[in-house]
Amino acid sequence: MSNLWRGILRILHVLPKGIMWNVKNGMGTRFWEDVWLQDGPPLGELAENLPPEAANVKVVEMVLNGNWNLDYARLYLPEAVVMQLQLHPVPHASEADTPCWRLSSSVRFTVLSAYELTAEGEEESWQHPAWKAAWKVDGPQRVKPFFWLVLHNRLLSNAERRWRHFATADGCTVCGGRPETNSHVLRECSYARAVWAEVLSDEPDVFFNTSIDHWVMHYLSGQRKIIDSPLFEVTCWNLWKNRNNWVFEKQLASTQQLLNQVRALRRQIEQAGVMARKVLGAGLARNMELIGWKRSLSGWFCLNTDGSVTGGQVITAAGGVIRNDEGRFVKAFSTNLVGGSITHTEMVGIVIGLQLAWEEGCQKVLVQTDSAMAVQLLQEATPGHPHYVQVSAIRDLLAREWEVHVGHIFREGNVVADYLASVGHALPAGVHVFKNPSSMLSNWLYFDTLGIQTPRLVNS
Numbered sequence: 449m450s451n452l453w454r455g456i457l458r459i460l461h462v463l464p465k466g467i468m469w470n471v472k473n474g475m476g477t478r479f480w481e482d483v484w485l486q487d488g489p490p491l492g493e494l495a496e497n498l499p500p501e502a503a504n505v506k507v508v509e510m511v512l513n514g515n516w517n518l519d520y521a522r523l524y525l526p527e528a529v530v531m532q533l534q535l536h537p538v539p540h541a542s543e544a545d546t547p548c549w550r551l552s553s554s555v556r557f558t559v560l561s562a563y564e565l566t567a568e569g570e571e572e573s574w575q576h577p578a579w580k581a582a583w584k585v586d587g588p589q590r591v592k593p594f595f596w597l598v599l600h601n602r603l604l605s606n607a608e609r610r611w612r613h614f615a616t617a618d619g620c621t622v623c624g625g626r627p628e629t630n631s632h633v634l635r636e637c638s639y640a641r642a643v644w645a646e647v648l649s650d651e652p653d654v655f656f657n658t659s660i661d662h663w664v665m666h667y668l669s670g671q672r673k674i675i676d677s678p679l680f681e682v683t684c685w686n687l688w689k690n691r692n693n694w695v696f697e698k699q700l701a702s703t704q705q706l707l708n709q710v711r712a713l714r715r716q717i718e719q720a721g722v723m724a725r726k727v728l729g730a731g732l733a734r735n736m737e738l739i740g741w742k743r744s745l746s747g748w749f750c751l752n753t754d755g756s757v758t759g760g761q762v763i764t765a766a767g768g769v770i771r772n773d774e775g776r777f778v779k780a781f782s783t784n785l786v787g788g789s790i791t792h793t794e795m796v797g798i799v800i801g802l803q804l805a806w807e808e809g810c811q812k813v814l815v816q817t818d819s820a821m822a823v824q825l826l827q828e829a830t831p832g833h834p835h836y837v838q839v840s841a842i843r844d845l846l847a848r849e850w851e852v853h854v855g856h857i858f859r860e861g862n863v864v865a866d867y868l869a870s871v872g873h874a875l876p877a878g879v880h881v882f883k884n885p886s887s888m889l890s891n892w893l894y895f896d897t898l899g900i901q902t903p904r905l906v907n908s
């Protein structure tokens with residue numbers, strides 16, 4: 449086979465994955481098999497026990513009496529995905545659905561982004577500059593998902609869904625004007641304009657006339673100089689928060705009250721920054737890095753393990769999950785243990801996880817533990833060390849006829865194992881193996897599948 453042909457074959461199977469459907473009448477898009485709800489795997493890959501005949505169900509067929517058939521969706525999808533569905537407008541337009549290439553910023557197909565999909569995986573589509581900027585916001589944690597919603601054009605539908613209980617029109621009930629779009633909420637509404645007028649220094653024409661995507665990107669990433677980055681985020685967040693107060697509590701803060709909230713939150717953020725610098729000291733250079741789980745290279749299974757200790761080393765538990773190189777769930781376990789230090793518990797987690805991977809017939813396994821101490825002990829511990837029993841149990845497993853690499857991962861990338869370890873506390877003694885993920889576990893797996901990253905200060 450020529451290299452070119454090999455290359456084409458390699459890319460061919462990922463092409464459908466690169467297509468995202470813009471649903472209008474919902475008749476040309478398959479609900480489970482096509483990518484349409486979000487920039488991620490098709491819903492069929494997130495579903496459990498989906499009957500094979502469901503494969504060709506169209507999006508429009510999932511509508512019942514003018515609303516999503518959520519009860520049906522809940523039979524197969526984790527709640528996190530059902531929530532996404534609730535936020536998506538029900539198909540209504542008379543126009544046909546349109547495909548677009550989802551990994552490049554332009555909708556045109558490009559060879560480069562198809563290659564990126566094979567080389568790096570879907571999480572790369574989350575490396576959007578504005579998305580990164582949103583995670584770097586020094587503000588409260590909840591501001592970050594808010595910008596995720598803005599960037600995915602979900603605020604409108606969110607508001608619309610909730611507003612059904614209060615109003616039938618899609619108009620803005622604050623100013624009584626135009627349809628309530630993202631752009632209206634954050635920028636065009638007279639309420640928003642009055643606030644921005646106090647906050648902005650100059651260039652209002654550019655500010656109000658670019659498309660909403662460019663607007664968010666430019667100001668969030670600090671590329672435009674007329675407003676500094678925390679002020680922009682904090683103002684957007686407060687506009688949204690106060691609008692919700694209006695919808696749910698029927699209370700609308702005055703422009704002046706909102707500006708006071710903005711200034712107070714900004715002051716908090718600045719003070720937190722000063723504190724952080726004091727604590728860290730001048731000599732220690734630290735960088736903000738985005739940490740998230742990444743699936744293993746082709747042919748390698750990924751085993752994440754974790755230990756959990758509460759009540760002063762009395763109550764301990766461990767857990768772990770095996771996923772394949774596509775990030776798909778293979779097996780998981782939780783176990784309730786009797787006492788021990790955190791390092792002991794982490795190592796027991798690795799032993800159980802490796803045994804499970806061996807029984808599963810995995811030939812190449814990448815072990816990810818958030819215990820740097822465990823990784824170090826595996827390399828260095830000699831007989832007589834208090835943890836030598838676990839160390840030699842792991843070394844015996846590593847010596848079998850397979851390839852295993854044990855590495856360290858920050859907690860932020862180990863959320864699924866962390867969850868499984870915490871579950872262990874509530875279970876009867878013994879190792880509990882899960883062949884299918886519970887709905888709660890599915891939520892955490894989904895979190896990783898999306899490639900969601902969390903900022904962390906690391907030594908540079």
Ligand SMILES: [Zn+2]
Nearest residue numbers: 620623637638
């Ligand atoms: Zn308005």
